[in-house]
Amino acid sequence: MDVARSKGSDAGTPVACASCQARHGVVCGVLSSGQLKDLGRHSLRRKVDAGSEIVAQGSESSFYSNIMRGVVKLCKVMPDGRQQIVDLQFAPDFVGRPFVRESTLSAEAATDVEICVFPRDLLDRMISETPELRRSLHDQALKELDAAREWMLTLGRRTAEEKVASLLHLIATHAEPQTATTTVFDLPLSRAEIADFLGLTIETVSRQITRLRKSGVIRIEKFRHIIVPNMDEMERMISA
Amino acid sequence: MDVARSKGSDAGTPVACASCQARHGVVCGVLSSGQLKDLGRHSLRRKVDAGSEIVAQGSESSFYSNIMRGVVKLCKVMPDGRQQIVDLQFAPDFVGRPFVRESTLSAEAATDVEICVFPRDLLDRMISETPELRRSLHDQALKELDAAREWMLTLGRRTAEEKVASLLHLIATHAEPQTATTTVFDLPLSRAEIADFLGLTIETVSRQITRLRKSGVIRIEKFRHIIVPNMDEMERMISA
Protein backbone atom coordinates (compact mmCIF):
# COMPACT_ATOMS: atom_id res chain seq x y z
CA MET A 1 0.00 0.00 0.00
CA ASP A 2 1.26 3.40 -1.00
CA VAL A 3 0.47 5.04 2.29
CA ALA A 4 2.44 2.52 4.31
CA ARG A 5 5.33 2.56 1.89
CA SER A 6 5.76 6.30 1.93
CA LYS A 7 5.38 6.46 5.67
CA GLY A 8 7.92 3.70 6.15
CA SER A 9 10.62 5.34 4.13
CA ASP A 10 10.83 8.88 5.36
CA ALA A 11 14.60 8.45 5.25
CA GLY A 12 14.53 9.04 1.51
CA THR A 13 12.17 11.98 1.56
CA PRO A 14 13.21 15.59 1.03
CA VAL A 15 14.49 17.31 4.15
CA ALA A 16 11.97 20.09 3.82
CA CYS A 17 9.12 17.56 3.89
CA ALA A 18 10.17 15.78 7.05
CA SER A 19 8.65 18.34 9.38
CA CYS A 20 6.02 19.69 7.02
CA GLN A 21 2.48 20.26 8.24
CA ALA A 22 1.15 18.90 4.97
CA ARG A 23 3.46 15.89 4.95
CA HIS A 24 0.57 13.55 5.71
CA GLY A 25 -2.10 15.66 4.05
CA VAL A 26 -4.33 14.98 1.10
CA VAL A 27 -1.56 15.03 -1.47
CA CYS A 28 1.76 14.20 0.16
CA GLY A 29 0.25 11.67 2.53
CA VAL A 30 -0.42 9.25 -0.29
CA LEU A 31 2.68 9.67 -2.45
CA SER A 32 5.45 7.14 -2.72
CA SER A 33 8.80 8.35 -1.46
CA GLY A 34 10.00 8.56 -5.04
CA GLN A 35 7.11 10.77 -5.99
CA LEU A 36 7.53 12.84 -2.86
CA LYS A 37 11.16 13.42 -3.77
CA ASP A 38 10.18 14.38 -7.29
CA LEU A 39 7.52 16.77 -6.06
CA GLY A 40 9.87 18.15 -3.43
CA ARG A 41 12.49 18.95 -6.05
CA HIS A 42 9.98 21.08 -7.96
CA SER A 43 8.21 22.66 -5.03
CA LEU A 44 8.76 25.93 -3.30
CA ARG A 45 7.83 27.19 0.12
CA ARG A 46 6.27 30.58 0.05
CA LYS A 47 5.11 32.97 2.73
CA VAL A 48 2.05 35.01 1.96
CA ASP A 49 1.00 37.98 4.07
CA ALA A 50 -2.52 38.25 5.35
CA GLY A 51 -4.70 39.84 2.70
CA SER A 52 -2.48 38.91 -0.25
CA GLU A 53 -3.81 36.97 -3.18
CA ILE A 54 -2.54 33.46 -3.93
CA VAL A 55 -4.62 32.83 -7.03
CA ALA A 56 -6.68 35.49 -8.78
CA GLN A 57 -10.24 34.92 -9.95
CA GLY A 58 -10.30 34.45 -13.70
CA SER A 59 -6.58 33.85 -13.96
CA GLU A 60 -4.83 30.81 -15.37
CA SER A 61 -2.69 29.40 -12.63
CA SER A 62 -0.06 26.83 -13.48
CA PHE A 63 0.48 26.01 -9.83
CA TYR A 64 -1.19 24.12 -7.04
CA SER A 65 -0.35 24.47 -3.38
CA ASN A 66 -0.56 22.85 0.01
CA ILE A 67 -1.32 24.97 3.04
CA MET A 68 1.38 24.48 5.66
CA ARG A 69 0.28 27.14 8.10
CA GLY A 70 -2.51 29.68 8.34
CA VAL A 71 -5.97 30.10 6.88
CA VAL A 72 -6.86 30.63 3.23
CA LYS A 73 -10.18 32.05 2.06
CA LEU A 74 -11.76 31.26 -1.29
CA CYS A 75 -13.68 34.23 -2.67
CA LYS A 76 -15.94 35.10 -5.53
CA VAL A 77 -16.49 38.72 -6.46
CA MET A 78 -19.09 40.22 -8.76
CA PRO A 79 -18.34 42.90 -11.35
CA ASP A 80 -19.99 45.52 -9.12
CA GLY A 81 -17.79 44.59 -6.17
CA ARG A 82 -20.13 42.44 -4.11
CA GLN A 83 -18.15 39.62 -2.62
CA GLN A 84 -18.79 36.19 -1.16
CA ILE A 85 -16.33 33.95 0.63
CA VAL A 86 -17.21 30.38 -0.36
CA ASP A 87 -14.81 28.37 1.79
CA LEU A 88 -12.09 28.55 4.39
CA GLN A 89 -9.14 26.20 4.11
CA PHE A 90 -6.71 25.17 6.80
CA ALA A 91 -3.43 23.27 6.92
CA PRO A 92 -2.88 20.72 5.50
CA ASP A 93 -5.52 21.33 2.82
CA PHE A 94 -4.75 21.21 -0.87
CA VAL A 95 -5.55 24.35 -2.90
CA GLY A 96 -6.32 24.09 -6.57
CA ARG A 97 -8.88 22.98 -9.10
CA PRO A 98 -7.84 19.87 -11.07
CA PHE A 99 -9.10 19.54 -14.68
CA VAL A 100 -9.74 23.27 -15.11
CA ARG A 101 -6.94 25.78 -15.59
CA GLU A 102 -8.85 29.02 -15.26
CA SER A 103 -9.92 29.67 -11.73
CA THR A 104 -13.50 30.75 -11.08
CA LEU A 105 -12.54 32.02 -7.67
CA SER A 106 -9.66 33.71 -5.92
CA ALA A 107 -7.62 32.26 -3.07
CA GLU A 108 -6.40 34.80 -0.54
CA ALA A 109 -4.45 34.54 2.66
CA ALA A 110 -6.79 35.31 5.56
CA THR A 111 -3.96 35.14 8.06
CA ASP A 112 -0.25 35.10 7.38
CA VAL A 113 0.17 31.87 5.49
CA GLU A 114 2.87 29.46 4.49
CA ILE A 115 2.21 27.37 1.43
CA CYS A 116 4.13 24.80 -0.55
CA VAL A 117 3.77 25.57 -4.24
CA PHE A 118 4.34 23.04 -7.01
CA PRO A 119 3.76 22.85 -10.77
CA ARG A 120 0.32 21.93 -11.97
CA ASP A 121 1.60 19.76 -14.80
CA LEU A 122 3.69 17.65 -12.49
CA LEU A 123 0.88 16.92 -10.07
CA ASP A 124 -1.60 16.33 -12.89
CA ARG A 125 0.75 13.66 -14.19
CA MET A 126 1.04 12.10 -10.76
CA ILE A 127 -2.74 12.11 -10.39
CA SER A 128 -3.19 10.16 -13.57
CA GLU A 129 -0.50 7.69 -12.53
CA THR A 130 -1.53 7.27 -8.90
CA PRO A 131 -4.97 5.88 -8.12
CA GLU A 132 -4.53 6.54 -4.41
CA LEU A 133 -3.77 10.21 -5.06
CA ARG A 134 -6.85 10.54 -7.21
CA ARG A 135 -8.90 8.85 -4.52
CA SER A 136 -7.55 11.24 -1.95
CA LEU A 137 -8.30 14.33 -4.01
CA HIS A 138 -11.72 12.96 -4.89
CA ASP A 139 -12.36 12.55 -1.20
CA GLN A 140 -11.32 16.12 -0.41
CA ALA A 141 -13.53 17.41 -3.23
CA LEU A 142 -16.52 15.55 -1.80
CA LYS A 143 -15.83 16.86 1.68
CA GLU A 144 -15.63 20.39 0.37
CA LEU A 145 -18.89 19.77 -1.47
CA ASP A 146 -20.57 18.62 1.75
CA ALA A 147 -19.27 21.70 3.51
CA ALA A 148 -20.41 23.99 0.71
CA ARG A 149 -23.92 22.57 0.84
CA GLU A 150 -24.05 22.83 4.59
CA TRP A 151 -23.08 26.47 4.21
CA MET A 152 -25.79 27.00 1.62
CA LEU A 153 -28.28 26.11 4.33
CA THR A 154 -26.68 28.73 6.54
CA LEU A 155 -26.73 31.38 3.82
CA GLY A 156 -30.25 30.69 2.68
CA ARG A 157 -32.19 29.84 5.79
CA ARG A 158 -30.51 30.99 8.98
CA THR A 159 -30.98 34.32 10.73
CA ALA A 160 -28.13 36.77 11.22
CA GLU A 161 -27.58 35.55 14.77
CA GLU A 162 -27.54 31.92 13.68
CA LYS A 163 -25.19 32.76 10.85
CA VAL A 164 -22.65 34.36 13.16
CA ALA A 165 -22.97 31.45 15.56
CA SER A 166 -22.44 29.05 12.65
CA LEU A 167 -19.23 30.80 11.72
CA LEU A 168 -17.88 30.79 15.26
CA HIS A 169 -18.79 27.13 15.48
CA LEU A 170 -16.96 26.40 12.23
CA ILE A 171 -13.80 28.12 13.39
CA ALA A 172 -14.05 26.61 16.86
CA THR A 173 -14.19 23.08 15.49
CA HIS A 174 -10.88 23.70 13.76
CA ALA A 175 -9.24 24.71 17.03
CA GLU A 176 -8.11 22.45 19.82
CA PRO A 177 -10.82 22.13 22.46
CA GLN A 178 -9.57 23.47 25.80
CA THR A 179 -11.68 21.14 27.91
CA ALA A 180 -14.58 18.85 27.13
CA THR A 181 -16.89 21.80 26.59
CA THR A 182 -14.89 25.03 26.33
CA THR A 183 -12.96 26.12 23.26
CA VAL A 184 -10.68 29.08 22.78
CA PHE A 185 -9.49 30.43 19.47
CA ASP A 186 -8.41 33.44 17.44
CA LEU A 187 -10.66 34.58 14.63
CA PRO A 188 -8.72 34.41 11.37
CA LEU A 189 -11.16 36.85 9.77
CA SER A 190 -11.95 40.54 10.11
CA ARG A 191 -15.54 41.65 10.61
CA ALA A 192 -15.68 42.56 6.93
CA GLU A 193 -14.56 39.08 5.95
CA ILE A 194 -17.05 37.47 8.29
CA ALA A 195 -19.74 39.56 6.64
CA ASP A 196 -18.61 38.39 3.22
CA PHE A 197 -18.71 34.79 4.38
CA LEU A 198 -22.17 35.08 5.89
CA GLY A 199 -23.87 37.28 3.34
CA LEU A 200 -24.32 40.10 5.86
CA THR A 201 -22.96 43.60 6.44
CA ILE A 202 -20.15 44.49 8.81
CA GLU A 203 -22.57 46.23 11.15
CA THR A 204 -24.93 43.31 11.60
CA VAL A 205 -22.02 40.99 12.20
CA SER A 206 -20.76 43.30 14.90
CA ARG A 207 -24.19 43.61 16.50
CA GLN A 208 -24.79 39.87 16.52
CA ILE A 209 -21.38 39.22 18.03
CA THR A 210 -22.12 41.59 20.90
CA ARG A 211 -25.54 39.92 21.27
CA LEU A 212 -23.81 36.55 21.66
CA ARG A 213 -21.42 38.11 24.12
CA LYS A 214 -24.18 39.70 26.17
CA SER A 215 -26.14 36.46 26.24
CA GLY A 216 -23.06 34.67 27.57
CA VAL A 217 -22.55 32.25 24.72
CA ILE A 218 -19.11 33.70 24.05
CA ARG A 219 -16.55 35.84 25.81
CA ILE A 220 -14.30 38.23 23.94
CA GLU A 221 -10.78 39.44 24.58
CA LYS A 222 -9.11 41.81 22.17
CA PHE A 223 -11.58 41.66 19.24
CA ARG A 224 -10.29 38.53 17.57
CA HIS A 225 -9.75 36.32 20.58
CA ILE A 226 -12.88 34.32 21.41
CA ILE A 227 -13.76 31.99 24.26
CA VAL A 228 -16.67 29.60 24.00
CA PRO A 229 -17.37 28.40 27.55
CA ASN A 230 -19.89 25.81 26.40
CA MET A 231 -19.85 24.42 22.90
CA ASP A 232 -23.19 22.67 23.41
CA GLU A 233 -24.80 26.02 24.03
CA MET A 234 -23.13 27.33 20.88
CA GLU A 235 -24.58 24.44 18.91
CA ARG A 236 -28.03 25.14 20.29
CA MET A 237 -27.78 28.64 18.81
CA ILE A 238 -27.59 27.27 15.30
CA SER A 239 -30.43 24.78 15.87
CA ALA A 240 -28.88 21.87 14.03
CA MET B 1 -9.04 3.54 -23.97
CA ASP B 2 -12.03 2.51 -21.92
CA VAL B 3 -14.37 5.01 -23.45
CA ALA B 4 -13.62 3.90 -26.97
CA ARG B 5 -13.81 0.24 -26.06
CA SER B 6 -17.19 0.48 -24.44
CA LYS B 7 -18.56 2.62 -27.22
CA GLY B 8 -17.27 0.28 -29.86
CA SER B 9 -18.89 -2.84 -28.40
CA ASP B 10 -22.47 -1.88 -27.74
CA ALA B 11 -23.43 -5.22 -29.24
CA GLY B 12 -22.51 -6.90 -25.97
CA THR B 13 -24.18 -4.39 -23.66
CA PRO B 14 -27.46 -5.04 -21.85
CA VAL B 15 -30.52 -4.36 -23.96
CA ALA B 16 -31.87 -1.91 -21.40
CA CYS B 17 -28.70 0.19 -21.66
CA ALA B 18 -28.71 0.55 -25.42
CA SER B 19 -31.21 3.39 -25.48
CA CYS B 20 -30.58 4.69 -21.96
CA GLN B 21 -30.24 8.43 -21.36
CA ALA B 22 -27.39 7.75 -18.97
CA ARG B 23 -25.61 5.33 -21.27
CA HIS B 24 -22.87 7.82 -21.96
CA GLY B 25 -23.11 9.60 -18.64
CA VAL B 26 -20.64 9.99 -15.82
CA VAL B 27 -20.74 6.35 -14.76
CA CYS B 28 -21.81 4.18 -17.67
CA GLY B 29 -19.97 6.27 -20.24
CA VAL B 30 -16.61 5.08 -18.93
CA LEU B 31 -17.29 1.43 -18.14
CA SER B 32 -16.01 -1.47 -20.19
CA SER B 33 -18.71 -3.56 -21.85
CA GLY B 34 -18.05 -6.31 -19.32
CA GLN B 35 -18.54 -3.93 -16.42
CA LEU B 36 -21.61 -2.47 -18.04
CA LYS B 37 -23.08 -5.95 -18.38
CA ASP B 38 -22.28 -6.68 -14.77
CA LEU B 39 -23.81 -3.43 -13.58
CA GLY B 40 -26.81 -3.94 -15.85
CA ARG B 41 -27.49 -7.36 -14.33
CA HIS B 42 -27.71 -5.83 -10.88
CA SER B 43 -29.50 -2.64 -11.76
CA LEU B 44 -33.14 -1.77 -11.74
CA ARG B 45 -35.14 0.90 -13.49
CA ARG B 46 -37.47 2.72 -11.22
CA LYS B 47 -40.10 5.39 -11.76
CA VAL B 48 -40.47 7.95 -9.03
CA ASP B 49 -43.41 10.33 -8.88
CA ALA B 50 -42.83 14.04 -8.48
CA GLY B 51 -42.46 14.85 -4.80
CA SER B 52 -41.38 11.36 -3.72
CA GLU B 53 -38.18 10.78 -1.88
CA ILE B 54 -35.33 8.80 -3.46
CA VAL B 55 -32.91 8.97 -0.55
CA ALA B 56 -33.84 10.29 2.89
CA GLN B 57 -31.65 12.71 4.84
CA GLY B 58 -29.87 10.84 7.60
CA SER B 59 -30.58 7.42 6.15
CA GLU B 60 -28.07 4.77 5.14
CA SER B 61 -28.63 4.06 1.51
CA SER B 62 -27.04 0.99 -0.03
CA PHE B 63 -27.86 2.19 -3.52
CA TYR B 64 -26.65 4.69 -6.06
CA SER B 65 -28.59 5.81 -9.08
CA ASN B 66 -28.36 7.41 -12.48
CA ILE B 67 -31.02 9.85 -13.58
CA MET B 68 -32.52 8.74 -16.87
CA ARG B 69 -35.31 11.28 -17.11
CA GLY B 70 -36.59 14.18 -15.04
CA VAL B 71 -35.17 16.50 -12.42
CA VAL B 72 -33.96 15.57 -8.93
CA LYS B 73 -33.57 18.09 -6.12
CA LEU B 74 -31.11 17.68 -3.27
CA CYS B 75 -32.48 19.10 -0.02
CA LYS B 76 -31.38 19.79 3.50
CA VAL B 77 -33.96 20.35 6.19
CA MET B 78 -33.45 21.71 9.70
CA PRO B 79 -35.09 20.21 12.78
CA ASP B 80 -37.57 23.11 12.89
CA GLY B 81 -38.62 22.51 9.30
CA ARG B 82 -36.69 25.20 7.48
CA GLN B 83 -35.52 23.80 4.20
CA GLN B 84 -32.88 24.54 1.59
CA ILE B 85 -32.48 22.96 -1.82
CA VAL B 86 -28.74 22.69 -2.46
CA ASP B 87 -28.65 21.37 -6.00
CA LEU B 88 -30.72 20.32 -8.97
CA GLN B 89 -29.65 17.30 -10.97
CA PHE B 90 -30.64 16.37 -14.48
CA ALA B 91 -30.23 13.31 -16.70
CA PRO B 92 -27.72 11.73 -17.01
CA ASP B 93 -26.31 12.80 -13.65
CA PHE B 94 -25.14 10.33 -11.06
CA VAL B 95 -26.81 10.51 -7.63
CA GLY B 96 -24.96 9.32 -4.57
CA ARG B 97 -22.17 10.11 -2.17
CA PRO B 98 -19.15 7.80 -2.51
CA PHE B 99 -17.10 7.07 0.66
CA VAL B 100 -19.94 7.96 3.05
CA ARG B 101 -22.92 5.68 3.64
CA GLU B 102 -25.15 7.99 5.64
CA SER B 103 -26.62 10.74 3.54
CA THR B 104 -26.48 14.30 4.88
CA LEU B 105 -29.17 15.34 2.46
CA SER B 106 -32.29 13.99 0.83
CA ALA B 107 -32.80 13.40 -2.87
CA GLU B 108 -36.35 13.98 -4.07
CA ALA B 109 -37.97 13.82 -7.46
CA ALA B 110 -38.84 17.36 -8.53
CA THR B 111 -40.64 16.13 -11.62
CA ASP B 112 -41.68 12.59 -12.44
CA VAL B 113 -38.36 10.82 -12.68
CA GLU B 114 -36.90 7.64 -14.05
CA ILE B 115 -33.76 6.40 -12.41
CA CYS B 116 -31.52 3.39 -12.79
CA VAL B 117 -30.69 2.00 -9.37
CA PHE B 118 -27.71 -0.20 -8.61
CA PRO B 119 -25.98 -1.58 -5.53
CA ARG B 120 -23.52 0.64 -3.76
CA ASP B 121 -21.07 -2.16 -3.04
CA LEU B 122 -20.84 -3.15 -6.67
CA LEU B 123 -20.11 0.35 -7.91
CA ASP B 124 -17.68 1.00 -5.06
CA ARG B 125 -15.75 -2.05 -6.19
CA MET B 126 -15.77 -0.86 -9.78
CA ILE B 127 -14.56 2.57 -8.70
CA SER B 128 -11.54 1.10 -6.95
CA GLU B 129 -10.75 -1.06 -9.99
CA THR B 130 -11.35 1.53 -12.69
CA PRO B 131 -9.23 4.66 -12.73
CA GLU B 132 -11.28 6.18 -15.51
CA LEU B 133 -14.48 5.77 -13.48
CA ARG B 134 -12.89 7.44 -10.50
CA ARG B 135 -11.67 10.24 -12.69
CA SER B 136 -15.15 10.70 -14.06
CA LEU B 137 -16.79 10.81 -10.63
CA HIS B 138 -14.07 13.12 -9.37
CA ASP B 139 -14.82 15.40 -12.26
CA GLN B 140 -18.56 15.42 -11.51
CA ALA B 141 -17.86 16.15 -7.85
CA LEU B 142 -15.71 19.13 -8.80
CA LYS B 143 -18.34 20.44 -11.19
CA GLU B 144 -20.97 20.15 -8.47
CA LEU B 145 -18.59 21.97 -6.14
CA ASP B 146 -18.17 24.80 -8.64
CA ALA B 147 -21.94 25.01 -9.01
CA ALA B 148 -22.48 24.97 -5.25
CA ARG B 149 -20.04 27.84 -4.78
CA GLU B 150 -21.58 29.82 -7.58
CA TRP B 151 -24.93 29.35 -5.87
CA MET B 152 -23.47 30.50 -2.56
CA LEU B 153 -22.80 33.83 -4.24
CA THR B 154 -26.43 33.94 -5.32
CA LEU B 155 -27.70 33.06 -1.84
CA GLY B 156 -25.43 35.43 0.01
CA ARG B 157 -25.12 38.47 -2.17
CA ARG B 158 -27.87 38.75 -4.73
CA THR B 159 -31.20 40.53 -4.33
CA ALA B 160 -34.52 38.72 -4.58
CA GLU B 161 -34.98 39.77 -8.19
CA GLU B 162 -31.47 38.66 -9.10
CA LYS B 163 -32.02 35.38 -7.30
CA VAL B 164 -35.13 34.56 -9.28
CA ALA B 165 -33.40 35.58 -12.49
CA SER B 166 -30.47 33.33 -11.54
CA LEU B 167 -32.78 30.38 -11.09
CA LEU B 168 -34.54 30.96 -14.41
CA HIS B 169 -31.14 31.29 -16.03
CA LEU B 170 -30.00 28.02 -14.48
CA ILE B 171 -33.04 26.12 -15.71
CA ALA B 172 -32.92 27.80 -19.09
CA THR B 173 -29.34 26.73 -19.69
CA HIS B 174 -30.42 23.13 -19.21
CA ALA B 175 -33.09 23.47 -21.90
CA GLU B 176 -32.57 23.52 -25.66
CA PRO B 177 -32.31 27.08 -26.92
CA GLN B 178 -35.12 27.82 -29.37
CA THR B 179 -33.15 30.32 -31.42
CA ALA B 180 -29.86 32.10 -30.86
CA THR B 181 -31.35 34.27 -28.15
CA THR B 182 -34.76 32.91 -27.10
CA THR B 183 -35.25 29.92 -24.83
CA VAL B 184 -38.45 28.15 -23.83
CA PHE B 185 -38.82 25.72 -20.96
CA ASP B 186 -41.05 24.25 -18.28
CA LEU B 187 -40.17 25.01 -14.68
CA PRO B 188 -39.52 21.72 -12.87
CA LEU B 189 -40.16 23.41 -9.52
CA SER B 190 -43.16 24.83 -7.71
CA ARG B 191 -43.01 28.34 -6.25
CA ALA B 192 -42.40 26.80 -2.85
CA GLU B 193 -39.44 24.80 -4.17
CA ILE B 194 -38.04 27.84 -5.93
CA ALA B 195 -38.27 29.68 -2.62
CA ASP B 196 -36.41 26.86 -0.88
CA PHE B 197 -33.71 26.96 -3.53
CA LEU B 198 -33.27 30.72 -3.32
CA GLY B 199 -33.64 31.28 0.40
CA LEU B 200 -36.80 33.33 -0.07
CA THR B 201 -40.52 32.98 0.65
CA ILE B 202 -43.15 31.85 -1.82
CA GLU B 203 -44.64 35.32 -1.95
CA THR B 204 -41.43 37.14 -2.86
CA VAL B 205 -40.70 34.57 -5.54
CA SER B 206 -44.13 35.16 -6.99
CA ARG B 207 -43.75 38.93 -6.84
CA GLN B 208 -40.33 38.89 -8.49
CA ILE B 209 -41.55 36.59 -11.23
CA THR B 210 -44.35 38.99 -12.08
CA ARG B 211 -41.85 41.84 -11.97
CA LEU B 212 -39.71 40.05 -14.53
CA ARG B 213 -42.82 39.39 -16.59
CA LYS B 214 -43.97 43.03 -16.47
CA SER B 215 -40.49 44.26 -17.38
CA GLY B 216 -40.55 41.98 -20.42
CA VAL B 217 -37.59 39.79 -19.51
CA ILE B 218 -39.82 36.71 -19.51
CA ARG B 219 -43.23 35.71 -20.80
CA ILE B 220 -45.40 33.23 -18.95
CA GLU B 221 -47.93 30.70 -20.15
CA LYS B 222 -49.65 28.44 -17.69
CA PHE B 223 -47.61 29.12 -14.51
CA ARG B 224 -44.77 26.73 -15.22
CA HIS B 225 -44.17 27.39 -18.89
CA ILE B 226 -41.65 30.17 -19.38
CA ILE B 227 -40.36 31.98 -22.45
CA VAL B 228 -37.17 33.98 -22.37
CA PRO B 229 -37.18 36.15 -25.50
CA ASN B 230 -33.65 37.35 -24.94
CA MET B 231 -31.17 35.40 -22.86
CA ASP B 232 -28.67 38.26 -22.94
CA GLU B 233 -31.20 40.47 -21.19
CA MET B 234 -31.77 37.70 -18.65
CA GLU B 235 -28.03 37.53 -17.99
CA ARG B 236 -27.90 41.26 -17.48
CA MET B 237 -30.46 40.86 -14.69
CA ILE B 238 -28.04 38.79 -12.65
CA SER B 239 -25.10 41.13 -13.28
CA ALA B 240 -22.47 38.46 -13.80
Place this chain on the structure above:
DNA sequence: CGCAGCGTTGAGTCCCTTCAATGTGCGTGG
Protein backbone atom coordinates in the same frame (compact mmCIF):
# COMPACT_ATOMS: atom_id res chain seq x y z
C1' DC C 1 0.07 64.04 18.04
C1' DG C 2 -2.59 62.92 14.09
C1' DC C 3 -4.00 59.65 11.13
C1' DA C 4 -5.62 55.29 9.30
C1' DG C 5 -7.69 50.84 9.92
C1' DC C 6 -10.86 48.31 12.34
C1' DG C 7 -14.75 47.73 15.31
C1' DT C 8 -18.95 49.32 17.78
C1' DT C 9 -23.19 51.73 18.33
C1' DG C 10 -27.33 54.52 17.06
C1' DA C 11 -31.17 56.26 14.04
C1' DG C 12 -33.80 55.82 10.08
C1' DT C 13 -34.98 53.30 5.93
C1' DC C 14 -36.03 49.62 2.93
C1' DC C 15 -36.50 45.08 1.30
C1' DC C 16 -38.24 40.98 2.32
C1' DT C 17 -41.33 38.53 5.37
C1' DT C 18 -45.65 37.70 7.59
C1' DC C 19 -50.40 37.45 7.61
C1' DA C 20 -54.48 37.41 5.09
C1' DA C 21 -57.45 37.39 1.16
C1' DT C 22 -58.28 36.37 -3.52
C1' DG C 23 -57.50 34.00 -7.91
C1' DT C 24 -56.63 29.91 -10.95
C1' DG C 25 -56.55 25.24 -12.61
C1' DC C 26 -57.80 20.54 -11.96
C1' DG C 27 -59.84 16.27 -10.35
C1' DT C 28 -63.89 14.32 -8.05
C1' DG C 29 -68.51 13.42 -7.22
C1' DG C 30 -73.24 14.80 -7.16
Place this chain on the structure above:
DNA sequence: CCACGCACATTGAAGGGACTCAACGCTGCG
Protein backbone atom coordinates in the same frame (compact mmCIF):
# COMPACT_ATOMS: atom_id res chain seq x y z
C1' DC D 1 -72.32 19.70 -16.48
C1' DC D 2 -71.32 22.33 -12.68
C1' DA D 3 -70.36 22.53 -7.72
C1' DC D 4 -67.06 21.64 -4.65
C1' DG D 5 -62.63 21.07 -2.61
C1' DC D 6 -57.86 21.20 -2.88
C1' DA D 7 -53.27 22.58 -4.23
C1' DC D 8 -50.86 26.12 -6.09
C1' DA D 9 -50.16 30.95 -7.29
C1' DT D 10 -50.94 35.91 -7.00
C1' DT D 11 -51.76 40.18 -4.67
C1' DG D 12 -52.26 43.48 -0.81
C1' DA D 13 -51.26 45.53 3.77
C1' DA D 14 -48.59 45.64 7.77
C1' DG D 15 -44.51 44.47 10.30
C1' DG D 16 -39.75 43.41 11.22
C1' DG D 17 -34.93 42.21 10.50
C1' DA D 18 -31.09 43.52 8.15
C1' DC D 19 -29.16 47.46 5.62
C1' DT D 20 -27.65 52.30 5.10
C1' DC D 21 -25.76 56.26 6.79
C1' DA D 22 -23.34 58.42 10.31
C1' DA D 23 -20.85 59.17 14.54
C1' DC D 24 -17.69 57.55 17.78
C1' DG D 25 -14.07 54.48 20.18
C1' DC D 26 -9.96 51.82 20.18
C1' DT D 27 -5.35 50.55 18.72
C1' DG D 28 -1.08 50.83 16.38
C1' DC D 29 2.12 53.57 13.85
C1' DG D 30 4.70 57.23 11.32
